[in-house]
Amino acid sequence: MSETIAIRNIANPDGRALISDHGAHLIEWTPAGNAPVVWMPRAVYLGRDAAIRGGVPVIFPWFGPGYAHGQAAGLKPKHGVTRLAAWHFDETGSTDRLARFTLSDADVDESVLRVWADHYDIDTAAGLPKFEATFEAQVGSTLTMRLTVRNTGDAAWRFEAALHAYLHVGDVAQARLLGLHGAHYLDAVHGFEPREQADEAVTYPGPIDRVYESSGALRLEDPVLGRAIEITREGSPQTVTWNPGEKDGNAIGDMSEGEWRNFVCVESAVCREHEVTLAPGESYTLGETLAVAVL
Numbered sequence: 645m646s647e648t649i650a651i652r653n654i655a656n657p658d659g660r661a662l663i664s665d666h667g668a669h670l671i672e673w674t675p676a677g678n679a680p681v682v683w684m685p686r687a688v689y690l691g692r693d694a695a696i697r698g699g700v701p702v703i704f705p706w707f708g709p710g711y712a713h714g715q716a717a718g719l720k721p722k723h724g725v726t727r728l729a730a731w732h733f734d735e736t737g738s739t740d741r742l743a744r745f746t747l748s749d750a751d752v753d754e755s756v757l758r759v760w761a762d763h764y765d766i767d768t769a770a771g772l773p774k775f776e777a778t779f780e781a782q783v784g785s786t787l788t789m790r791l792t793v794r795n796t797g798d799a800a801w802r803f804e805a806a807l808h809a810y811l812h813v814g815d816v817a818q819a820r821l822l823g824l825h826g827a828h829y830l831d832a833v834h835g836f837e838p839r840e841q842a843d844e845a846v847t848y849p850g851p852i853d854r855v856y857e858s859s860g861a862l863r864l865e866d867p868v869l870g871r872a873i874e875i876t877r878e879g880s881p882q883t884v885t886w887n888p889g890e891k892d893g894n895a896i897g898d899m900s901e902g903e904w905r906n907f908v909c910v911e912s913a914v915c916r917e918h919e920v921t922l923a924p925g926e927s928y929t930l931g932e933t934l935a936v937a938v939l
């Protein structure tokens with residue numbers, strides 16, 4: 645495997661994105677005339693064995709530690725393999741507005757496919773699970789990202805996935821996420837207790853890590869930058885939102901002191917009880933579109 649990691653610069657008069665082949669990881673998106681919307685830390689550390697911090701990690705075939713038989717499965721690597729894989733940039737299928745990347749089971753370690761098969765009860769009589777994935781980012785005054793996975797094998801398989809977007813805010817303590825009022829969620833900060841969103845807005849006064857039952861439009865209001873980030877999804881029955889808060893945020897090694905204040909993760913997800921089964925030949929698309937409005 646080549647040690648070189650390319651960062652693709654997708655730029656046109658309406659906006660610009662940086663996307664790494666490592667993980668098909670969108671590192672930054674900035675619409676023309678605006679501050680960056682997808683959050684990039686002050687230093688981006690790149691390494692073949694490490695996930696990139698910030699940006700939009702592409703997560704498949706399991707979310708977090710994985711989920712099997714009604715509980716967290718403790719799988720490694722956390723968040724599956726795609727954010728750690730060397731994706732193929734599709735030169736001919738890409739333009740100054742569209743970046744396209746592909747990945748298949750042949751590009752990832754067999755041991756990881758084995759972990760997936762074992763914990764997600766995949767029939768391996770005909771071999772380990774086979775897949776083809778594409779990640780596309782349409783870059784302009786809005787950003788649309790789509791992860792499509794297809795079962796190219798002979799047996800059905802189950803999976804979880806997420807587009808783990810880090811969104812840039814002026815100050816997390818003043819950010820408000822709207823669109824989840826009344827939604828049920830699991831509170832990962834309190835042992836995945838089931839709760840209901842009683843307040844109109846989700847706020848971030850400390851560590852927040854929640855999996856909401858929600859596929860609708862969302863709006864992240866940011867009075868400091870004077871704007872709202874509008875979020876719409878495709879194939880995403882859940883919304884995960886996360887900020888580590890001060891103590892855990894400052895302990896994250898690949899971020900500088902205080903940087904936890906500058907992002908809120910709002911993630912399109914299909915995970916846990918919503919895991920998807922794909923029969924041979926079937927495919928699934930998970931998508932997220934971001935736009936900016938003046939507050």
Ligand SMILES: O=P(O)(O)OC[C@H]1O[C@H](O)[C@H](O)[C@@H](O)[C@@H]1O
Pocket residue numbers: 695708722723808832853854884885886909
């Ligand atoms: O630090 P990472 O492996 O990138 O994970 C960052 C975060 O991802 C998701 O939002 C999860 O819900 C969190 O529990 C996790 O801490």
